[in-house]
Amino acid sequence: xxxxxxxxxxxxxxxxxxxxxxxxxxxxxxxxxxxxxxxxxxxxxxxxxxxxxxxxxxxxxxxxxxxxxxxxxxxxxxxxxxxxxxxxxxxxxxxxxxxxxxxxxxxxxxxxxxxxxxxxxxxxxxxxxxxxxxxxxxxxxxxxxxxxxxxxxxxxxxxxxxxxxxxxxxxxxxxxxxxxxxxxxxxxxxxxxxxxxxxxxxxxxxxxxxxxxxxxxxxxxxxxxxxxxxxxxxxxxxxxxxxxxxxxxxxxxxxxxxxxxxxxxxxxxxxxxxxxxxxxxxxxxxxxxxxxxxxxxxxxxxxxxxxxxxxxxxxxxxxxxxxxxxxxxxxxxxxxxxxxxxxxxxxxxxxxxxxxxxxxxxxxxxxxxxxxxxxxxxxxxxxxxxxxxxxxxxxxxxxxxxxxxxxxxxxxxxxxxxxxxxxxxxxxxxxxxxxxxxxxxxxxxxxxxxxxxxxxxxxxxxxxxxxxxxxxxxxxxxxxxxxxxxxxxxxxxxxxxxxxx
Amino acid sequence: xxxxxxxxxxxxxxxxxxxxxxxxxxxxxxxxxxxxxxxxxxxxxxxxxxxxxxxxxxxxxxxxxxxxxxxxxxxxxxxxxxxxxxxxxxxxxxxxxxxxxxxxxxxxxxxxxxxxxxxxxxxxxxxxxxxxx
Amino acid sequence: xxxxxxxxxxxxxxxxxxxxxxxxxxxxxxxxxxxxxxxxxxxxxxxxxxxxxxxxxxxxxxxxxxxxxxxxxxxxxxxxxxxxxxxxxxxxxxxxxxxxxxxxxxxxxxxxxxxxxxxxxxxxxxxxxxxxxxxxxxxxxxxxxxxxxxxxxxxxxxxxxxxxxxxxxxxxxxxxxxxxxxxxxxxxxxxxxxxxxxxxxxxxxxxxxxxxxxxxxxxxxxxxxxxxxxxxxxxxxxxxxxxxxxxxxxxxxxxxxxxxxxxxxxxxxxxxxxxxxxxxxxxxxxxxxxxxxxxxxxxxxxxxxxxxxxxxxxxxxxxxxxxxxxxxxxxxxxxxxxxxxxxxxxxxxxxxxxxxx
Numbered sequence: 001x002x003x004x005x006x007x008x009x010x011x012x013x014x015x016x017x018x019x020x021x022x023x024x025x026x027x028x029x030x031x032x033x034x035x036x037x038x039x040x041x042x043x044x045x046x047x048x049x050x051x052x053x054x055x056x057x058x059x060x061x062x063x064x065x066x067x068x069x070x071x072x073x074x075x076x077x078x079x080x081x082x083x084x085x086x087x088x089x090x091x092x093x094x095x096x097x098x099x100x101x102x103x104x105x106x107x108x109x110x111x112x113x114x115x116x117x118x119x120x121x122x123x124x125x126x127x128x129x130x131x132x133x134x135x136x137x138x139x140x141x142x143x144x145x146x147x148x149x150x151x152x153x154x155x156x157x158x159x160x161x162x163x164x165x166x167x168x169x170x171x172x173x174x175x176x177x178x179x180x181x182x183x184x185x186x187x188x189x190x191x192x193x194x195x196x197x198x199x200x201x202x203x204x205x206x207x208x209x210x211x212x213x214x215x216x217x218x219x220x221x222x223x224x225x226x227x228x229x230x231x232x233x234x235x236x237x238x239x240x241x242x243x244x245x246x247x248x249x250x251x252x253x254x255x256x257x258x259x260x261x262x263x264x265x266x267x268x269x270x271x272x273x274x275x276x277x278x279x280x281x282x283x284x285x286x287x288x289x290x291x292x293x294x295x296x297x298x299x300x301x302x303x304x305x306x307x308x309x310x311x312x313x314x315x316x317x318x319x320x321x322x323x324x325x326x327x328x329x330x331x332x333x334x335x336x337x338x339x340x341x342x343x344x345x346x347x348x349x350x351x352x353x354x355x356x357x358x359x360x361x362x363x364x365x366x367x368x369x370x371x372x373x374x375x376x377x378x379x380x381x382x383x384x385x386x387x388x389x390x391x392x393x394x395x396x397x398x399x400x401x402x403x404x405x406x407x408x409x410x411x412x413x414x415x416x417x418x419x420x421x422x423x424x425x426x427x428x429x430x431x432x433x434x435x436x437x438x439x440x441x442x443x444x445x446x447x448x449x450x451x452x453x454x455x456x457x458x459x460x461x462x463x464x465x466x467x468x469x470x471x472x473x474x475x476x477x478x479x480x481x482x483x484x485x486x487x488x489x490x491x492x493x494x495x496x497x498x499x500x501x
Numbered sequence: 502x503x504x505x506x507x508x509x510x511x512x513x514x515x516x517x518x519x520x521x522x523x524x525x526x527x528x529x530x531x532x533x534x535x536x537x538x539x540x541x542x543x544x545x546x547x548x549x550x551x552x553x554x555x556x557x558x559x560x561x562x563x564x565x566x567x568x569x570x571x572x573x574x575x576x577x578x579x580x581x582x583x584x585x586x587x588x589x590x591x592x593x594x595x596x597x598x599x600x601x602x603x604x605x606x607x608x609x610x611x612x613x614x615x616x617x618x619x620x621x622x623x624x625x626x627x628x629x630x631x632x633x634x
Numbered sequence: 635x636x637x638x639x640x641x642x643x644x645x646x647x648x649x650x651x652x653x654x655x656x657x658x659x660x661x662x663x664x665x666x667x668x669x670x671x672x673x674x675x676x677x678x679x680x681x682x683x684x685x686x687x688x689x690x691x692x693x694x695x696x697x698x699x700x701x702x703x704x705x706x707x708x709x710x711x712x713x714x715x716x717x718x719x720x721x722x723x724x725x726x727x728x729x730x731x732x733x734x735x736x737x738x739x740x741x742x743x744x745x746x747x748x749x750x751x752x753x754x755x756x757x758x759x760x761x762x763x764x765x766x767x768x769x770x771x772x773x774x775x776x777x778x779x780x781x782x783x784x785x786x787x788x789x790x791x792x793x794x795x796x797x798x799x800x801x802x803x804x805x806x807x808x809x810x811x812x813x814x815x816x817x818x819x820x821x822x823x824x825x826x827x828x829x830x831x832x833x834x835x836x837x838x839x840x841x842x843x844x845x846x847x848x849x850x851x852x853x854x855x856x857x858x859x860x861x862x863x864x865x866x867x868x869x870x871x872x873x874x875x876x877x878x879x880x881x882x883x884x885x886x887x888x889x890x891x892x893x894x895x896x897x898x899x900x901x902x903x904x905x906x907x908x909x910x911x912x913x914x915x916x917x918x919x920x921x922x923x924x925x926x927x928x929x930x931x932x933x934x935x936x937x938x939x940x941x942x943x944x945x946x947x948x949x950x951x952x953x954x955x956x957x958x959x960x961x962x963x964x965x966x967x968x969x970x971x972x973x974x975x976x977x978x979x980x981x982x983x984x985x986x987x988x989x990x991x
Contacts, residue, residue, distance in 0.1 A: 039629050041691070042716075045704065129877045135853040159537075163530045170523045176722065177516030178842045180809055180986075181753045184516050192726050210571070217567040220560035221598040266845065320878065321868065322845045323692075333691035337700060339952030343868040344878060388598030389609075392591040393617050395571070399578070399587075400625055400633065407683075407717050408632035413575050420571070447519040452846075454518070455839060455990065456855040459510030512840055512990035630715075 006050060006356045007363065014047070015054035015360050019367040022062020026069075027379075029076045029205050029394055030401020033063025034327045044334050050356040054364075056334055057357065060327055061113060061364035064306055065372060068105040072299070073098055073382050076208045076394070080200060080271045080441060081306040084278035086208070087153065087434070088291060088298030094226045095294050099380040103240040104296045105303040106372045108252060112304035113365040115256035116263065116311025121358050124315050125347060131264055131316045136452035137467040139267050141474035143446045146262075146272040148478055149279035150435045152485035153292060157430065164432040168439025169446065174198060179451060193411040202402040202416040203440060207433050209398050210416060211423020213391050218424075221387050244296060251281055251297055252304050259305030263312020263324045269445045270309050270325035275438055277305030283484045289492060311361070318346050318354075566597045578634040583626070586634075587618040675936040676711040677929060679736045684714055685728060687721035687741035690843060694772045694864060694955065698917050699740045701949040702769055702940065709936040716740075721748065725758040731922050735929040738766070739920040743913075744811045746973045750980045753810025764930060765969060766919030767937040768960040770950055773887040774863025775812060775915045776896065777805070777820075780851060781870070781879035788884040789902040791858065792824045796832045804837040806847040806856035809986060812915050813860035815976060816886045816899075818983035819911040823904045838989050852878055863894060864954040886913040891954070906979055913976075916958060918965055934962050 018040075025031040036059045044052035067078030072089030085105060092101035134142075147165065154161025174185045175197025186194045245252065255277035262273040281301035282291045291298045313324030314331075321343030323329035335342045340350065347354045372379075382390070402416040403409070426433055457463045464471065508518060570593055577586035591614030599606040625631040684703050688695040696718055703714035719727065724739050731737035748754040777788060785791040795803055805820075807813040817838065825833040839856040841847055844865050850856040861880075869880040882896045890898060900910040919933065940946050941959040950957055960968060 038691075039631065042700070045700075129875060132849075132852040132877060135855070157534075159530060159534055163527065163534060166523055166527050166530065170520065170527060173520050173523065179840055180512055180515055181722075182513070182516040184520055195722050195726065196720065214564065214567055217563040217598075218559045220563055221600075266849070320848070321865075322848065330691050333696065336692050336697055336953065341868045344874045345868050345871055348873060388595050389613050391598065392594040392613070395574075395594070396587050396591060396617060396621060399574070400583075400621055400631070403578075403634050404625070404631045406719065406723075407715075408634075410575075410579060410634065413578065413634070417571055417575055421568075450519055451515050452841065452850075452855070454508060454510050455512075455515070455841075456853070459508045461506040461508060512838075512986045 006352060007054070007359045008051075011051050011054040011356070011360070012363055014051050015058040015363045016367045016371075018055040018058020018060075019062035019364050020058075020371060022059040022064075023066035023069075023368065023371060024062075025059075026063040026066025026078050028397050028401070029070050029074075029078055029209050030201065030398040032079045032201065032401075032405075033060055033067075034330065035401075035405065036063045037327055037330045041330060041334055041337075045337055049335075049338050049340065049353060050360075052334055052338075053353065053357055054360040056331055057360040058364045058367070060310060060331070061307070061361070061368050062371075063327075064310060065106070065109045065113075065303075065368050067306075068109065068299075068303055069102065069379055069382075072101045072105060073380065074390070074394070075212060076205060080204055081274050081309065082302065083204070083271065083434070083437060083441075084149075084274045084302040085299055085306075087278065087302070088293070088295050089302075091292070091294030092296070092299070093383060094224070096226055097294070098226075098383050099376055100240040101296070101299055102376045102380060103373060104244065104299050106369060106376065107242070107245065108255075108300040108303040109307040109372075110365055110369040111252050112256040112259055112307035113310060113361070113368070115253070115304070116260040116308040117358065117361050117365070118311075119260050120311040120314055120318075120361075124318055127264065127315050127319060129319075131266060131320060131322065133470065134265055135467065136267075136449040136456065137463055138470050138474060139265060140446060140449035140453060141464070141471060141478065142262070142265065142268050143272060143442050143449065145474060145478050145481065146268075146276045146279075147438065147442055147446075148481040148485065149275050150438055151482055152279045152282050152288075152488065153432075153434055154489065155292075155432060158486070158489050160430050161432050161435045164426075164435040165439035167431065168436040168441075169443035170439075171198065171203075171436075172440045172443030173447060177451075178448065179455075197444075198415050198419075199402075199405055199409075199412050200441065201405045202398075202412045203419045204437060205398045205401065206416040206419030207423035207426075207437060209394050210420020211426075211433070213395065214420065214424040216387060216391065221391075223387065227384055227387075245300075248297065248300050250284075251300055254284070255281060255301040255304040256308040259308025260312035262305075263309035264315045266316050266320075266322045266324050267445060267449060269442065270306075270313065270327070271441045272445075273309040273312075274302040274306040275442075277301045277308075279481065279485070283481060283488075288488050307365075314357075317342055319344060321346075563597060563600075567594070570594050570597065583633040584618060584622055587621070588614045590614075591617060675709045675932050675939060677735055677932045679734055680712055681736060682707070682710070682712050682714045683737045684716050685719050685724040685737065685739045686716060687724050687739070687745060689718050689720040691718055693844070694862065694915075694953070695740065695742060695917070697953050698770045698772075698950065698955055701946060702740065702937075704949075705940040705943055705946045706933075706936050709939050710932060721745075721754065725754060728763070728920065728922060729757060733922050733924045733926065735921065735925055735933075737922070738933075739763075740917065741920060742772075742812065742915055742917045743815075743972070745920065746969065747812065747815055747976070747980070748810040750973070750977065751810040751814060760969060760973065762923055764921040764923055764925050765962060765966040766921055766930065766933055767962050768916050768918040768958055768965045768968070769937055769941065770917045771887075771956050771958040772862060772864070772915045772917070772954075773889070773891050773956055774867075774885060774954050775816065775887060775913065776861055776863055776866065776885045777816065777858055777883045778851070778861045778866055778870075778880045779858045779883055781876065781881045783857070783881070786881065786883070787897055787902050788820055788899060788904060791883060792820075792828060792832065795824075795835055796828045799831075802835045802837060803858060804839050804856045806839045806841055806850040806859040808842060808847075808860070809840050812913070814983075815913055815979060816860060818979050819886070819899065819906050819913065820904060821984055821989075822906045822979060822982060823911065826906070833984075836989065838986055840986060840990050851880065858883065863891060863896070867894065867954070886911070886915075888912040888914060893954070914958075916969075918960075918969070919962075930962050937961075 022036050025036040067082035068085050070076045070078040071082040071085040075090040077083045089101045150161050150165040176183050258277045259273040278301045282288050313328045316322045316324050317328045332342050402412040574590040592610045595610035626633040686695045686699045699716045703716050707714040728739045746760050749759050785794045807817045847859040851859045884899050885896050886899050900912050904911045947957050
């Protein structure tokens with residue numbers, strides 16, 4: 001199959017346009033890649049199949065990548081999967097290294113993208129039944145594994161971090177349980193508003209964006225120290241160079257691999273990819289203390305994993321007809337609307353479409369890299385826009401995004417404000433927002449896999465330990481991750497104590 | 502032993518199993534946190550309990566002003582529509598944060614609000630056909 | 635600061651310019667609408683939101699709604715937007731919607747089955763809506779199993795169960811929906827035909843989407859799953875790897891599909907209370923109760939034109955659905971009857987608590 005036979009200039013153009021729109025939407029707090037694809041889905045009917053794949057893949061790659069911009073520059077994750085990018089990206093900006101952080105993120109993204117593409121291209125047919133080996137038992141354990149990050153990112157009190165995570169899980173359970181259509185935990189009077197629980201997006205941006213607005217308002221909206229720093233005044237530390245990746249090789253590969261792997265598992269949820277990659281980067285790091293304080297290592301882990309997710313999520317879609325995350329679920333719809341079944345026979349019966357898809361991924365990743373890398377200089381200037389101008393704009397964007405996420409639900413705007421207020425009050429009560437959010441993001445999937453397992457075993461919990469070698473390995477990983485982060489936490493405490501005395 | 506590892510599973514109540522486990526863990530952890538905190542305070546008498554909601558000298562006007570404006574904005578969205586309420590909201594919020602009523606400030610906030618609202622309204626509402634309030 | 639203001643101003647002005655251009659384009663659109671008023675299929679709302687009772691954009695409800703809306707919006711001279719909000723929210727919003735026809739709902743038999751099964755509240759009852767025309771059928775509502783299972787039809791599976799007293803069969807279904815009615819029909823037939831010692835060994839594995847059901851079959855959590863020809867046919871092909879290969883055990887529709895030979899429940903001999911078990915999954919529109927008669931008439935006229943359009947049929951056939959048209963008035967009588975017929979099964983159906991594993 002020749003590249004240009006399949007990819008017409010029109011397809012390449014549409015793909016690049018998709019990347020551009022995706023980046024812009026991903027970068028606006030409140031808009032996500034899933035939303036971008038959902039908006040363009042009805043339009044694709046008018047295009048031919050390869051063109052529409054090009055457009056949608058462009059939107060997907062752009063949307064996931066664009067999320068890093070607000071995460072790094074204004075401490076608001078543009079999409080849920082860039083949550084962990086804020087952990088180190090924003091501290092870098094505070095140190096005056098915003099541009100460097102963005103370039104690190106973009107480079108890591110494109111690496112993750114190509115890595116997962118390679119896995120997809122060479123192994124997709126082989127991996128077809130891979131996902132089946134992971135039953136609900138293993139899925140639950142993988143989510144548990146992702147949750148161990150709570151132990152490693154806890155600031156101050158470890159128990160407080162776990163408490164915050166559990167609280168997040170509890171809040172995510174509000175609403176209807178999909179298996180038996182029964183509602184639970186709904187405060188009286190909100191039966192119809194909370195029938196499906198709180199929507200993730202308004203919760204996420206409420207906690208970050210609105211919470212931050214209130215915090216800044218309390219302090220009087222004064223310009224932050226880093227807004228006065230002149231970027232890159234000649235000192236090499238704040239400059240980006242590809243050499244930075246020299247000792248990040250292992251980290252990049254590990255994170256991309258984790259991202260791809262988690263993407264392959266339907267029912268684990270895309271955001272788990274960057275979360276797991278981040279916590280493992282911290283566990284394996286030579287200077288685990290630096291992570292969370294503005295280390296490029298953290299940005300690399302998070303961004304290579306969330307782009308690695310893309311190729312991974314396409315594996316079960318193409319081999320089993322099961323979407324790996326919410327975005328691929330909409331991609332499947334695009335195929336079905338044109339009467340093409342996505343499943344075990346897709347690759348063998350549609351070789352042209354399959355190569356078209358791979359080529360579109362290549363084009364999208366290259367386009368993403370150049371569009372973002374070359375414009376970073378200008379993007380980074382966002383930091384210097386005075387707060388009194390940028391905050392009102394962010395709020396309007398968040399309101400639009402919240403209102404539109406479920407196609408016009410006013411309650412989602414109230415959710416945004418409610419969680420904005422909580423985002424302000426939580427830190428003062430000792431509740432840690434990142435841990436809370438991780439619980440919230442992963443809670444519902446954890447429950448579903450837990451109950452599915454119980455339903456299969458008739459209530460017997462021992463299956464979690466006896467379900468075969470994969471489960472045992474996962475338990476070892478979970479325990480290892482916990483022991484590692486607790487030891488690290490203790491060491492940090494001790495050092496603090498010796499400092500103090 | 503096997504009974505310890507068995508949960509009574511029933512289809513119609515399966516939606517309550519997980520929330521109960523989480524609530525149980527929350528109560529347990531909450532109790533531990535409270536007790537350790539209490540013990541710490543007993544040992545270390547010097548640390549008197551002080552809970553402060555606000556930082557010292559917090560900016561009352563901007564803080565409460567933001568909350569009032571946010572809530573009014575959400576209410577007004579349904580009453581007078583996206584365009585008008587956004588223009589008013591952004592103008593007032595920008596002015597509040599600039600903190601004075603000089604002619605230049607008013608001009609800045611007006612231009613900021615009109616242009617931003619228009620761009621959002623046009624790009625999302627018209628071009629992308631997103632449902633706006 | 636000045637520079638920034640300048641940039642803002644330029645951005646603002648250019649946006650105004652672009653808007654003016656598109657604004658002039660819109661006026662021409664309005665004019666054509668005015669001309670179209672003489673045809674009764676046109677409606678006065680310029681935007682119709684079509685809520686569907688499913689959140690899956692890959693499911694049959696979305697696909698048929700998409701085809702219908704794309705064809706009907708031209709005839710009705712409006713803009714239609716399919717909104718996959720899910721059943722509970724769709725009913726909730728339809729209940730609160732204005733009566734001008736700017737919000738309507740598109741769904742299938744689950745809309746009343748769900749009420750009968752108790753998944754939806756009484757407020758979602760058919761009596762509380764204006765029932766619109768029926769527009770399509772999914773004739774491929776089916777049950778499947780692993781390709782290497784020791785039985786080839788639903789009836790054989792029951793016989794196998796009665797011959798092997800130590801075995802059980804677990805069926806993956808979704809609660810309150812089209813899959814549960816098919817399962818209940820089968821269960822009641824087994825009970826009548828083979829007695830409770832066989833039917834007691836049939837269990838239900840209750841789960842959500844089609845993907846979850848497929849996964850349950852592959853995981854071994856279920857032996858038989860509910861599915862559809864459109865979605866599951868690909869897994870039954872020869873080239874599919876053995877681990878994920880499936881085979882059809884039967885369809886609930888009254889007639890076989892032409893393209894693919896799968897025996898119906900009825901021809902296998904599945905009967906409930908003496909009657910053949912036949913269940914056709916039909917798709918129709920629901921509108922707010924107090925909607926204007928003229929709007930319903932317009933929708934009726936529009937659908938009449940759409941179902942005659944070969945390109946609508948073609949869109950349905952690509953995903954193995956068939957055109958099935960009934961006007962709003964006929965549909966109302968028909969669906970109320972259909973509901974009464976299935977009440978017997980639902981009233982006698984096993985409690986999921988007792989048979990869910």
